[in-house]
Amino acid sequence: MAIKEVVKHPAKVLSTPCAEVTEINEEIITLLDDLYDTMVEYDGVGIAAPQINVPLRVAIVELGEERDVLEMINPTVIETEGAEVDVEGCLSFPNLYGEVERPEYVKIEACDREGRVYELEAGGFDARAILHEIDHLDGILFDSKIKRVLTEEELEAMYAEEEE
Secondary structure, three states, rough: OOOOOOOOOOOHHOOOOOOOOOOOHHHHHHHHHHHHHHHHHOOOOEOOOOOOOEEEEEEEEOOOOOOOEEEEEEEEEEEEEOOOOEEEEEEOEEEEEEEEEOEEEEEEEEEEOOOOEEEEEEEEHHHHHHHHHHHHOOOHHHHHHEEEEHHHHHHHHEEEEEEE
16 A cells, blocks of 8 residues: 555546456556555545556545445446536646536446446535546546636635534
C-alpha cells in the first residue's frame, strides 16, 4: 500500500478509455489499496486508476455517512434515472469546481477484489460519485460536463452554508 501522485489534467492517461481487467491478482489488490491510500491522503471521496497513471478499469468510492469503501473492477452502468445538478470537483483538476448534471439514480455491475460480480444501486451523492469515477474509466472528464464554473467566493459561501 502506498500513496501515489495524482495525475493532473491534461495528462493523456486521463482522457484515454481504460483497459478491462482480465485477471484479479496481487497487482490489482495492491492497486485497490494504493487507490484507497491516495484518496484518503488527498481528501477525495473517490478515485480511479488512471488518476494514478494506471490505465485499467478500477476505481473506488466512499459511500454514505459511514463512508463505506466501494471497490469497482470493470464496472458497467446498467441503468440510470432522473437528473440532478450539483457541484463537483476532481483530484485531477485542483481548484476547479463546477455544476454538473448527472442522473439521480444508478445501478451498476462490477467485480470486487475476490472476483465476485455484484450489482449495486445508489442515489443522490453516491450515484454522482460512482458515475464520476466510471466516467474516468471511459476517458470522460468532468470539466466537459460543467454547466457553470464556481468562483472561489461562491464555493466558500456554499461551504459556510453547509456548516450552519
